[in-house]
Amino acid sequence: xxxxxxxxxxxxxxxGESTAFLCSPGQVLAEVLRDELELIGTKIGCNTGDxxxxxxxxxxxxxxxxxxxxxxxxxxxxxxxxGVANGGELHPVQQKLLEHGGLQCGICTPGVVIAAKxxxxxxxxxxxxxxxYWLAGNLCRCTGYDKIIRAVLDAAKTMRGEAA
Amino acid sequence: MNAYQEFRMIGSRPVRPDGLDKVTxxxxxxxxxxMQGQLYGHVVRSPHAHAVxxxxxxxxxxxxxxxxxxxxxxxxxxxxxxxxxxxxxxMALKDVVPMVMSQGKVLFHSQAVAAVAxxxxxxxxxxxxxxxxxxxxLPAVTDVHKALAADAPILHDDRFPDGYPEEPTNLAxxxxxxxxxxxxxxxKAEVVIEQNYSVPxxxxxxxxxxxCVARADAAGRVxxxxxxQGHFTVRHYTSAVTGIDLGKIKVTASExxxxxxxxxxxxxxxxxxxxxxxxxxxxxxxxDRGDVFRATGPAPxxxxxxxxxxxxxxKLIAADVECxxxxxxxxxxxxxxxxxxxTACYKLTDARSTGRSVYTNKPKIHAYRAPSIPQVTLGFELxxxxxAAELGMDPIEFxxxxxxxxxxxxxxxAPYNRIGLRECLEVARNHAHYKSAVAEGAGRGVAMGYWIxxxxxxxxxxxxxxxxxxxxLTGSPDIGGSRxxxxxxxxxxxxxxxxxxxxxxAATDAVGHxxxxxxxxxxxxxxxxxxxxxxxxxxxxxxxAAAEWDVEAGVVTWSQGAAHYGDQSLTFEELASxxxxxxxxxxxxxxxxxxxxxxxxxxxxxxAEVDKETGRTTITRYTAIQDAGKAIHPDYxxxxxxxGAVQGIGWALNEEYLYNADGVLENPGFxxxxxxxxxxxxxxxxxxxxxxxxxxxxxxxxxxxVPIVPPMPAIAEAVYQxxxxxxxxxxxxxxxxxxxxxxx
Numbered sequence: 001x002x003x004x005x006x007x008x009x010x011x012x013x014x015x016g017e018s019t020a021f022l023c024s025p026g027q028v029l030a031e032v033l034r035d036e037l038e039l040i041g042t043k044i045g046c047n048t049g050d051x052x053x054x055x056x057x058x059x060x061x062x063x064x065x066x067x068x069x070x071x072x073x074x075x076x077x078x079x080x081x082x083g084v085a086n087g088g089e090l091h092p093v094q095q096k097l098l099e100h101g102g103l104q105c106g107i108c109t110p111g112v113v114i115a116a117k118x119x120x121x122x123x124x125x126x127x128x129x130x131x132x133y134w135l136a137g138n139l140c141r142c143t144g145y146d147k148i149i150r151a152v153l154d155a156a157k158t159m160r161g162e163a164a
Numbered sequence: 165m166n167a168y169q170e171f172r173m174i175g176s177r178p179v180r181p182d183g184l185d186k187v188t189x190x191x192x193x194x195x196x197x198x199m200q201g202q203l204y205g206h207v208v209r210s211p212h213a214h215a216v217x218x219x220x221x222x223x224x225x226x227x228x229x230x231x232x233x234x235x236x237x238x239x240x241x242x243x244x245x246x247x248x249x250x251x252x253x254x255m256a257l258k259d260v261v262p263m264v265m266s267q268g269k270v271l272f273h274s275q276a277v278a279a280v281a282x283x284x285x286x287x288x289x290x291x292x293x294x295x296x297x298x299x300x301x302l303p304a305v306t307d308v309h310k311a312l313a314a315d316a317p318i319l320h321d322d323r324f325p326d327g328y329p330e331e332p333t334n335l336a337x338x339x340x341x342x343x344x345x346x347x348x349x350x351x352k353a354e355v356v357i358e359q360n361y362s363v364p365x366x367x368x369x370x371x372x373x374x375x376c377v378a379r380a381d382a383a384g385r386v387x388x389x390x391x392x393q394g395h396f397t398v399r400h401y402t403s404a405v406t407g408i409d410l411g412k413i414k415v416t417a418s419e420x421x422x423x424x425x426x427x428x429x430x431x432x433x434x435x436x437x438x439x440x441x442x443x444x445x446x447x448x449x450x451x452d453r454g455d456v457f458r459a460t461g462p463a464p465x466x467x468x469x470x471x472x473x474x475x476x477x478x479k480l481i482a483a484d485v486e487c488x489x490x491x492x493x494x495x496x497x498x499x500x501x502x503x504x505x506x507t508a509c510y511k512l513t514d515a516r517s518t519g520r521s522v523y524t525n526k527p528k529i530h531a532y533r534a535p536s537i538p539q540v541t542l543g544f545e546l547x548x549x550x551x552a553a554e555l556g557m558d559p560i561e562f563x564x565x566x567x568x569x570x571x572x573x574x575x576x577x578a579p580y581n582r583i584g585l586r587e588c589l590e591v592a593r594n595h596a597h598y599k600s601a602v603a604e605g606a607g608r609g610v611a612m613g614y615w616i617x618x619x620x621x622x623x624x625x626x627x628x629x630x631x632x633x634x635x636x637l638t639g640s641p642d643i644g645g646s647r648x649x650x651x652x653x654x655x656x657x658x659x660x661x662x663x664x665x666x667x668x669x670a671a672t673d674a675v676g677h678x679x680x681x682x683x684x685x686x687x688x689x690x691x692x693x694x695x696x697x698x699x700x701x702x703x704x705x706x707x708x709a710a711a712e713w714d715v716e717a718g719v720v721t722w723s724q725g726a727a728h729y730g731d732q733s734l735t736f737e738e739l740a741s742x743x744x745x746x747x748x749x750x751x752x753x754x755x756x757x758x759x760x761x762x763x764x765x766x767x768x769x770x771x772a773e774v775d776k777e778t779g780r781t782t783i784t785r786y787t788a789i790q791d792a793g794k795a796i797h798p799d800y801x802x803x804x805x806x807x808g809a810v811q812g813i814g815w816a817l818n819e820e821y822l823y824n825a826d827g828v829l830e831n832p833g834f835x836x837x838x839x840x841x842x843x844x845x846x847x848x849x850x851x852x853x854x855x856x857x858x859x860x861x862x863x864x865x866x867x868x869x870v871p872i873v874p875p876m877p878a879i880a881e882a883v884y885q886x887x888x889x890x891x892x893x894x895x896x897x898x899x900x901x902x903x904x905x906x907x908x
Contacts, residue, residue: 024286040196041189043421045371046453050834053371081189094187098179101799104644104807106186107372107421113187129843136843139834141369141422142644143803144810145842146850 012073014039015083023070030054030065033080041081041110045139052138055111056080062118064137081110084117092155093117102151104142111138116152124160128153166794167861173656174862177799180648181667182419191419194375194391199446202377203232205432205439206288207449208278208295209459210270213304213525213827214317217268217297220278225294230283233442234295237267237277240434241407248404249397255429257404259494263461263528264405264434270299271319271493272527273828274458276431281439281447304525304827305334308467308490311524319493319523334523336491339503341575344514349482353473356482357551361543362893363876364820365465365490367457368532369811369839372421374451374460378436380444384408386437388415393423393641394680398433399672405434413437416671417641424811425531428680431460457832461530462821464489464498464521468506468543472551480551480566483507483515487540489529491521496529502540508574508614509585509765510548510566517575525827531682533808534615534869538815538876542894545611545877550890559610559881560593560767567612584791584855585612585765591853592767597787606773606784607885613766613873617684617866619758623676624650624693626701628750632660632737636697637670639678640690644807644868645800649687650694652796653862657698659725660736676755684866687796688857689758695861696754708746709734762857762865766790768809768874772882776905779898781817781883787849788874793857793865802850805871809848812875814840820895 007022014037023032028047033039033056042065045051049064056065057079058072065080084091093116096102103109112135119126119134126134131152132145140148157163168174185191222234243257261267265276278295282288305311311319311334321332328335350356376390386408392398395415403410420427432449439447451460466489473482485506489498499519506517552562567586573579592598592610602608625637636654640646647667655662678690702722709727710717712734721728726735743750771785788805795801818838822830831837856863876894884890889904 034196035198039189040192043193043372044195044450045373045421046834048453048833048835051371051453081187085188090184090187097187098183101177101180101645101797101803103183103186104800104803105370105372105420105422106182106191107193107370107419109186110189128847132842132845136841139371139839139841141371141424141811141839142807144806144808144840144848145845146806146848147799147803149842149847 008071010071010074012075013077015079025071027070028066029068029070029073032070033065039080039082043107043110045107052111052115053108055114055138057114057118062115081113084113091117092158093120093152096151096155096158100147100151100154102143102147108138108140112148116155120156120159124156126156166856166858166863171656173652173662174794174796175798177797178648178662180645181651182642182647193372193419193421195450197377197389197418198448199377199379202446202448203281203283203443204285204288205279205281205436205447205449206292207276207435208292208297209274209455210266210277212270212299212301213273214302215270215299216302217266217270217277218300219298221296222278224296225280225291228291228294230287231280231291232445233281233439235279235435235438235442237265239438240265240267240405248401256495259528260401260429261405262494264430272525274455276459279435279439281443306524306526306823306827308488308522308524311522319525336495336521336523337497337499338520339500340518341503342516343575346482346484346514346516349514350473353482354476355551355554356471356473357547357554358471359547359550359892360467360469361546362467363465363539363542364895365462365526366815366819366821367462367837368424368426370422370424370426373453373456374431375449376433376436377446377448378440379446380437380441384412386413388413388433388437389418390415390433391418391420391427393420393427393643393682395641395672396639396677397428397680398430401430402434402437405430406437408437414671414673417669420641420643423643424533425535425682426461428531428682454832457837458829459527461496461528463532464491464496464529464536464539466539468540470543470547472547474551474555478555478557478562478565480510480512481514483512485540485544486518489519489521489536490524490526492524492526492528494528498529498536501536504575505537505614505616506540506544509568509612511568511572515575526823533811533872537615538812538873541613541873542876542880545874546880546892549877549881560589563612564589580763582855582858583763583765584853587853587855588765588767588789588791591789591851592769595769595787595851597769597785597849602771603773603784605886606771607882609770609878609881609885611768611874611877613870615684615764615866615869615873617688617762617764619689619760620679620685621757622678622690622693623753623755624690624697625675625751625753626654626697628701628740628743630741632740633664633666634658634660636665636667636694637675638690638694639670639675640686641669641681643681644804645797646686648800649691649796653691653694654698657695657702658736659723676753684764684868688762688860688864688866689756691864692758692860693754693756697752700752700754701750704750705736705739708739760859762793762860764791764865764867764870766870766874768878770875770878770882772879772886774883774886774901779901781896783813783846785846787851788871789851789853790867790870791853791855791865792867793860794854794863795852796864798852801852801867804867805850806848808868808871809875810840810845812872813879816876816879816894816896818895818897
């Protein structure tokens with residue numbers, strides 16, 4: 001009953017770097033990112049696509065990496081939370097989350113960073129309601145979302161070049 | 165009088181020291197550590213809610229290639245009546261062991277019965293399926309009333325609550341307290357109301373599932389890495405459950421992805437340790453989300469009967485509260501706290517309070533933010549609101565007439581010290597939210613809440629670094645920004661920049677014993693240990709400066725991060741860099757047991773609008789007002805208030821454990837157990853009131869528990885005001901509201 005585990009070779013761009021990894025056909029992207037590539041910033045809260053902690057961008061599309069097979073990213077570009085800051089320079093979403101205290105335990109934060117960044121690339125001037133609906137797929141049990149939403153709207157302002 | 169009256173740093177909002185790692189993905193949580201050569205553990209769980217285990221055969225699993233260890237409940241100690249911990253958090257070992265793994269009898273669905281360790285997660289899962297367990301299935305009971313019926317299946321035939329004859333029932337505990345003469349007081353009451361209220365069982369809903377890695381060596385030493393609210397508690401419980409000497413276990417707390425009381429015990433940790441010992445390899449275990457819901461402590465559901473008596477002019481003179489709580493399969497002691505604390509917000513000299521808890525075939529309940537208080541407060545506060553309406557009084561005015569203040573006693577007997585309930589009510593009455601008109605079609609509710617905020621044991625060590633920076637070690641896992649608070653408090657006392665202070669959560673072998681992060685005690689008690697260690701540092705630096713200047717130590721003063729005498733001064737940095745020559749390394753530790761309490765109170769105002777067609781309730785405006793004593797880092801005080809309020813909103817409107825007739829949880833995932841999402845909510849206006857705690861040098865009280873207490877009654881009242889239909893049973897989900905509106 002112990003069949004040898006068949007591995008597939010996958011070539012993808014991960015956080016801007018050309019990367020090759022081996023995975024089994026049934027393995028999801030979240031698991032490979034964490035266990036094979038040591039990108040532990042991507043969190044697994046449910047494994048069913050309900051909590052958003054594993055949010056990543058695949059070819060700039062926001063997805064739950066627990067619902068994507070690792071083999072599906074062949075030839076594609078994946079961005080995780082580790083690839084959001086530009087060297088030592090934080091992305092405005094990261095910076096504003098820190099300044100507003102938009103995290104408590106921080107387990108949802110990587111997913112929030114990725115999702116909010118995707119929002120602001122898609123819509124540079126979201127209303128509060130638009131931000132709330134866009135982030136409705138990222139569960140946070142600590143903050144009540146108040147400071148997260150304020151941080152995201154403030155980051156949008158910064159990115160538009162407006163004074164806070 | 166507080167030792168510190170004016171503050172340089174306290175009350176400011178610097179970026180938290182651990183923040184950078186958390187926004188960039190570097191922070192390591194429970195499942196984020198892998199050890200070389202590690203195996204993966206998998207738990208075999210019961211498919212039945214109530215059964216006797218006739219046999220467990222692990223031989224086929226163990227024979228599989230890549231499977232290196234198996235275990236059952238027989239590998240754990242046989243528990244007697246010994247107690248773990250003390251005070252409200254005390255638990256009997258016999259109530260902890262079966263939540264780790266069953267020993268002979270299964271009392272809830274998905275209870276652990278065996279575990280395996282293999283070289284990959286897939287293999288471990290396959291091996292778990294190869295474990296053969298034979299059960300004699302028994303009828304299950306998940307409803308507290310059915311569990312108390314004469315023909316109910318009995319979960320424990322060897323447990324009898326105090327004062328009951330030795331015939332088996334499912335009654336777990338029964339506690340009754342009386343002050344004064346409530347019966348006589350009800351005779352004098354001019355208005356009496358009596359109603360029943362209920363709140364469902366729910367889950368803490370932390371986003372990070374339980375996870376750990378264990379390693380054991382040939383000398384019998386064990387190392388554990390896990391996400392927990394208290395790694396000293398994990399060490400203690402793991403030792404008690406496995407029989408391994410306490411001194412041979414080291415526990416390191418990872419970053420923790422939420423707990424809210426749910427990570428104050430052990431589930432996987434002892435299993436990983438035993439599998440590591442048996443296999444000789446490190447073992448990693450991560451709980452599946454479904455199992456988090458099915459097999460870790462939820463918060464008890466409760467039914468509360470409240471009878472209140474008042475005079476026509478609005479004086480509350482009598483109360484009788486009976487709370488019936490679901491304990492789950494083992495004794496989680498849920499009934500004592502509501503019995504003691506139900507009436508805590510009110511001046512009542514004649515009251516009776518009764519709490520009972522009942523065994524049912526569900527996981528043993530566990531702490532969830534202000535454990536058991538939201539449940540009883542739904543009843544008590546909604547009854548107060550109903551009584552105020554009957555008297556034709558404004559709900560805040562009625563509360564102001566009857567709210568406790570310094571010198572009043574509650575059911576626990578001791579009079580309150582300086583508390584801030586009346587101040588919160590005054591702020592609420594004068595708040596723009598309360599003064600604003602309620603939108604057409606919406607309703608408004610007000611309610612208040614209490615938590616005791618106890619101190620307990622904490623330790624801190626402060627090491628001065630040669631360049632004038634400081635490392636601070638504490639034993640308190642940082643669940644919501646406490647490292648920022650610790651650094652602020654040290655910065656305040658030492659007078660050096662916040663950025664020069666490096667707080668760290670140290671492992672069990674690197675800092676003194678510290679009780680778990682919970683009960684809103686960390687900033688209060690661990691913070692006090694940090695303040696004391698910093699004060700020792702200042703005293704020693706002053707002594708060294710005095711020796712340098714050849715003057716009495718008593719004449720040297722400390723300010724602005726330097727020792728001063730006359731026109732001479734020595735800065736913190738100079739004293740740090742010259743420490744070796746001036747008396748040796750500068751290191752200070754403080755440990756304490758804080759036996760005092762710092763009661764916290766809050767008042768919430770909620771506007772809600774119910775869509776009469778769909779039954780959906782929208783919270784349109786929400787204001788949380790709370791006495792924090794002194795807010796160390798206001799962002800994280802507000803964060804506690806906002807997060808707690810939203811947990812209460814979720815419990816009021818949606819969250820509920822749904823069991824089928826076989827005792828199987830039907831909504832064990834975030835899709836069907838729906839916690840609030842961003843689009844469900846408005847901004848939560850958090851108003852911090854500061855009435856200093858006279859027993860703390862900075863005036864700190866606890867903050868975290870109180871904000872989950874008022875939301876349910878505030879929302880239930882707002883829904884009543886919006887619909888004209890009185891709901892006393894939660895959650896107020898759309899089907900319930902639609903059905904009630906249709907029948908009216």
